[in-house]
Every structure is written in C-alpha cells, then in structure tokens.
Amino acid sequence: MIYDLIIIGAGPAGISAAIYAARQKLNILMLSKDIGGQVAKKAVDIENYPGFDKISGLELVNLYKKQLEANDLEVTLDEVLSIEKPDKYFLVKTTSGKTYESISVVVTSGAESRLLNVPGEEEFSGKGVSYCSLCDGPVFKNKIVAVVGGGNNGFESALFLSNYVPKVYVLEYGATVNADKENQELVAKHKNIEIITNAKVVRIEGKAKPRTEATASSTGVFVESIIYEDLTTGEEKTLEVKGVFVEIGYLPSTSFVKDMAQLNDKQEIMFDHKNLETKTPGLFSAGDCNVSKYKQIVMASGEGAKAALSAYEYIKKQL
Template sequence: MEKRELVIIGAGPAGLSAAIYGKRAGLDTLVLEKGRPGGQILTTSRVENYPGIIDGTGTGLADAFRAHAEFFKAEFRSVSVQKLEVRDGEKIITLKDGSEIAAGAIVVASGAHFRKQGCPGEKKYTGMGVSYCAVCDAAFFEDLEVAVIGGGNTAVEEACYLTGFASKVYLIHRRDEFRADKLVVEHALANPKIVPVMDSVLESIEGSDMVEKIVVRNVKTNELRNIELNGVFIFIGTLPNAEFLHDLLQTDAAGWIITDPKLQTSIPGIFAAGDVRDTSLRQVVTAAGDGARAAMSAYSYLQF
C-alpha cells in the first residue's frame, strides 16, 4: 500500500494553500483532485475581494494558486476519492480504481457543490437551458431572456454578469428582500436589464427540446405566473462534497465538517479546510487561510 506523509483531498483554494504550506514545511505532500484544480473559483467570472487582487478572474487566481504549489513541488494526482476510513489505526484513502493510500495526516478540502432546486423540469433541461454556472454558459444566451433563481451574493452577482449577454434577466427570490450584500443589490437593481421578481418560488421549468418558459408562484398570494424565456440559472446555496466520508467525521445537521480551532476534525490527524467545513464565511480568502492553518496543524501533528 502506498504511504504518504500528508494527503490533501481537493484542489480548490483551501487544498492548494495547504499544499503550499505543507511542502514549505518539508512534508511529503500529495494532492488528490478529480477535476481541474481551482474548485468553485473556476466558475467565478470576476475576483475583486481577494487581498491584492482588485480585478482578477477565477481561472487566473486558480492557475496562480496551482503554479505556486507546483513551484514547491507538491504532487498532484487526478483521481476520485471513494472512501476515507481509519483501519487498524491507519488513515486510509480508497480511490475509485480500488487502490489505497495510507496517510500520516489528511486535509479534507473537498469543497462544496451547488444545491438543486428539485422542481419539475430541472433535471430534464439541465444542459438544455438549465445551468448552475453563468461563466460557463452565459454566451449561449446572447440577446435572449433568462432567469436567475436565488437571492444571495452568488445569485445577484451572477445576474449582473449575465446582463453582459442576455437581453433581460429575471431575478427571482422567495423573500421580499435579497440576502446579498447591500452594495451588490444596489448595483444589480441599477441595471435596467435586471427585473426582480420577489416573494416568488420556481414551480416548474417547461419547454420542448429546450427551455421555453418557467412557472413561478407568489408565496403570499399563491398566484401562478408564466414567464417565457430561454435559460434558467440556479443559485440557491451549496452542499458539502463529503459523500466519501460515510459518516466518519462529526458534522453539523447539514453535513458540514466540524473542526476545532486548529481545524482538526473529530479524528486526530484528519483536518478540514475551506468550504467543506462548518464556517460562517465561504470565500477564497477564508479557504486559503484555512488551508494554511490546516497544513501547519498537520505538520505539528506529525511531529509527535
């Protein structure tokens, strides 16, 4: 069985930061990632709240993070993790191909994924008008009308981004005011292409081969409204990428991993960093800080 000092599961900002700090601390460091390194920042068009980056891109920042980790010779492996367990006192990672890695310390930095709406038509039209990534798909809706579902920062910011392509963006939220930051909301509502639809929930997505309309319901009056459009972008929250844990670690009711101040989980030698853990803020800067702390906590753990 392969044995490594530090194994990092996930290569978003938290995992990449952990790789940088792990290698600089002299640890044999392996990063496991099933897709392109970068995590959710790969779906972000603009980055303007990471210190030192006034106007950057998600892909640009992700590439810089990886280049930094590679400069210190962190090893990357493109694989899917199927299971994490403790067996006979050893921390074992099982990969999709059945191979196993024993790790002295582990940083779980597997991130999160977008929550599905769950309404009729969502699954059927995913990839045919339904999207969870404006940066990926906005160009397909040039001069067409679309809807954004959600009221947080991501939804409102992505609605603004979509106005660079779509002719009209319906911003649909189930409450009477948006949850996004005040400045973000003010910027969005000042854009004539954005049409807020408040107190409303998405009931269904309909069409033929592609999306043609949505049905929304006013939560106060129960009135149904048909809105003809061509695309639906859903941004209603996130869920942790933690299926491979199989209840190994202590989590909160929603499945986010609980850590102590040193980012250690309920099992000694297993740490969690970034969006996958129970935290009050999920941003690139907090994920990067988590990765640094988790790696140094892992280093301290391995010394004793």
C-alpha cells in the first residue's frame, strides 16, 4: 500500500500535521516512538498555550489522543531508522523491520534537551530543575536561580529570567562564554545577572517532597542549591538557588534523515521557510527537529499545520 503521507513523530508538530492532513482526506500513516513527545515528559504545568490558563502535560496529551481518535487517526508505535527516495515514492524503514511507502513525508521527530548528568538533576527535574526558561521562568518569580550554559541559549534564558527574579547566576564550564557580542552587551546591562566562568557543575541539592497526586503537576520548587567546582582553584562552591535552568543545548532526533535533508551544525533540519520543504521534494519538516529558533508547543503546532498543507499541495501535483 502506498500512503499519501507518512508523518514521523507524534508530538505537537506531528499531531497538528495529522489533524490538518486528515481534513484534506489524505491517506495517512503516523509513525512515532510515543504519543505526546516532550509534552508527555513535562513535569510542571504548561502556562503559555492559548486557550488554557494552566494544563499539565499529561492532560494535554490526553486531549491530543481524543482529537486523533475523533479524526480516525492512529499512531503506529515504531522507530524510524531511515528514509530513502529511490524513485517517485519515499521508503520509510523502521526498527520493527517494516518498510512503508508514501508520496510525501513530514518529519516532526523533535529534540531532546542535553542533560548535565550530575547527581540531583533527575531527582529535582520539574521540582526546581528546568530545561525551558520560557516555559517555567515565571514560576520562579522573586527567587534566586542559576542558568547552566554560557552560550546564546543560556544568555537569552538569563535575560528572560532577570525580569522575574532578583538574581540570576550564569555558570559556564569554559574560561570564556560562547554567547555572541550582542547578548553579552545586553546581559552586561542587567545588574542582577552574574556570570561565573570555569564553573563545572558537580551536583544539585534540595529538599524533595514525595511526588503525590496533588504535587504531580504542582509548580512548587524544591531545589535549594547548586554546587560547582571552580576549575581555576579546584574548590567546591555552593550557590543558594531555588531554580536551575539547564541550557546546554538540544539534540535534535534527525540522524535517520541526514541523507535526505540538509542538517546544520546543530543537526537541525534546514528547509525553505515558505513551505517547510527540505532539499528533497516532497519531504517536509516541522517543530523542534528543524532550524526554527523558538522551541515551543505553539510554534511546533503551527509548523505541523503548515507542513501538512504544503505536503497536500505537493501530493496533488503528483497524482
């Protein structure tokens, strides 16, 4: 069977793409490792998605599932290994050993935040440790926080947080920061941001409360401090903070598409901004796996819709 469209990934971008494609009556296959993507892993409430004051990741994923059902859409749980286009059709191969064929493909395979891999990080994730300042920053109003990472993401994160909190420490492992000049100049104007270089994060400490039903989606913060090694002296130092924002980069899930789409040095998919088409005609990309700057649910959803409609235009021309 040849599908009109294969959608890879079932996070906000993939789900939105599927809903739009279904409304164009396309014959769709959704392939994904899970349903919900990063939203399903979000420990604290989402507060910046239109229509909801606050919604937990789990609740949003349940609404996604209902909407998929209402559109007669099903997700086939499988991992994509490769995409090829030997002729007119795409061949999508998965870890279960299957090969699927389609006229067009939308890649919405997202990304994963790079982890610090230090003691306390996992324990306090969603309880003071965050990977998204734009999403969680306002929760830390009037609290002292640390940002780990002195690149552009770290600096932009610190600038955003400085609107809410009395003090932001930016910890950078290297002897100098990597953020560009413009961000450095902006940060220098904010007296409540302090940059600490040669700082290797060693652990995060705090008071964890047992996760109960009542606190599962709570915005309470439980981190108490971040401990780093001063690499110039070897001394361990403690900063008393209630929040730790890890901004050491993303890992886009794009290795399976590297032969079909151009990737940048961050492994993000490059595309034509008009229609989200990659260098391979009929192959589109939406959401966190691509080069778009702001990694947010609302952006991923919008791109998913746009990619599906672009795929529809492409498919019509092939028939």
